[in-house]
Amino acid sequence: MAFIAGAGSTNVDLLYQGMERIPGVGEELYCKDFDLQLGGGLPATLINLGRLGIETKIATELGEDIFSNFAREKFIENGVEPTNLYVGDKIPLNITSAIILPKDRTFFTYGKGYIDANDDKKEIFYNIAKGSKITMMQLGGFLDVYKKLHNEGTKLVLDTGWDDEMSYEKYADYLEIADYYTPNQKEAKKISGCDTPEKAAQSLKKYFDRVVVKVDKDGCIGIDSDEEFFIKSIDEFKNVDSTGAGDAFLSGFMYGLFYDRPLKECVLFGNITGGKAVTKVGALSGYVNEEELLAYFEKYKCLL
Numbered sequence: 001m002a003f004i005a006g007a008g009s010t011n012v013d014l015l016y017q018g019m020e021r022i023p024g025v026g027e028e029l030y031c032k033d034f035d036l037q038l039g040g041g042l043p044a045t046l047i048n049l050g051r052l053g054i055e056t057k058i059a060t061e062l063g064e065d066i067f068s069n070f071a072r073e074k075f076i077e078n079g080v081e082p083t084n085l086y087v088g089d090k091i092p093l094n095i096t097s098a099i100i101l102p103k104d105r106t107f108f109t110y111g112k113g114y115i116d117a118n119d120d121k122k123e124i125f126y127n128i129a130k131g132s133k134i135t136m137m138q139l140g141g142f143l144d145v146y147k148k149l150h151n152e153g154t155k156l157v158l159d160t161g162w163d164d165e166m167s168y169e170k171y172a173d174y175l176e177i178a179d180y181y182t183p184n185q186k187e188a189k190k191i192s193g194c195d196t197p198e199k200a201a202q203s204l205k206k207y208f209d210r211v212v213v214k215v216d217k218d219g220c221i222g223i224d225s226d227e228e229f230f231i232k233s234i235d236e237f238k239n240v241d242s243t244g245a246g247d248a249f250l251s252g253f254m255y256g257l258f259y260d261r262p263l264k265e266c267v268l269f270g271n272i273t274g275g276k277a278v279t280k281v282g283a284l285s286g287y288v289n290e291e292e293l294l295a296y297f298e299k300y301k302c303l304l
Helices: 042-051 066-077 119-129 143-151 168-175 185-192 197-206 245-258 263-277 290-303
Strands: 004-007 011-017 033-038 056-060 081-084 094-100 105-110 134-137 155-158 210-214 219-224 227-232
Touching (some): 033 066, 042 245, 081 119, 155 245, 168 185, 197 210, 210 263
Parallel strands (some): 004 134, 011 094, 056 081
Antiparallel strands (some): 219 227
16 A cells, blocks of 8 residues: 655644733743644644645654653554664654744754664664655665665655754755655745745755645746746635644655646645645634535645
8 A cells, every 4th residue: 555654753842822022031921721732843734744645654762751751642543653773761753842922933942853863763763764655855864765765666755954053065965866845935045045936946856746736825836847837825724833834845845746736736736735834823724624625625726
């Protein structure tokens, strides 16, 4: 059976809501609402794909602490069986306290943000990803595994996130084997050195025949061979919290890839899942199942 795989750090979010400001040093404020959720990143994308009915496999690091146990339960609850890469007695995941203010957000995080990939971890990840139709790529220590999967015919989707030093030269080894790269406009402009997302999209043609650049709340630029297009965001999805929107977009986009849909349709799927994500607080609160996704697609295919 076809499936999608990935390896990445697990994130747990402590969400504080209902404050007008951040307390100063020595101050204490009480918030009106609090929630504990799985956070964004690669695991969130794979969970959303699982909710869309696609078998997903993840290699991650989980310990025996209360946060790891919470994350493990949430993975299984959402139909994603995690393969653990961690051996030790520390807290191996990332824990973020997020303060959601009326017009902005602020965060502080415990953790290193990535997996230290030794030979044993690489072998474990390769064994679960072997035979996948699509594998998600992240920067870090699994490049050798990605190369092996690429040579075996697995499609690779790269999501880098922001990096102050990102450039084509720095990421060349990943860009050369990736089938798709899904930057937002800030990332695309930074990596290409261009001053507009449109120019950045054209610059990415150096590596890709099919280009995607997310333009935040406005929609998504695409290039399919020589055809340029723009698919606007969906107005009915009102932004409450943009945490995890990019991860959710990627799940819809990869849903389309998984079923061999045209690039425009993949982008529309991504706009639906990404748009739905911002309607609730947290990375995984706002989502659609497959039936809802296809219904939204029929409703908004006029945007193609």
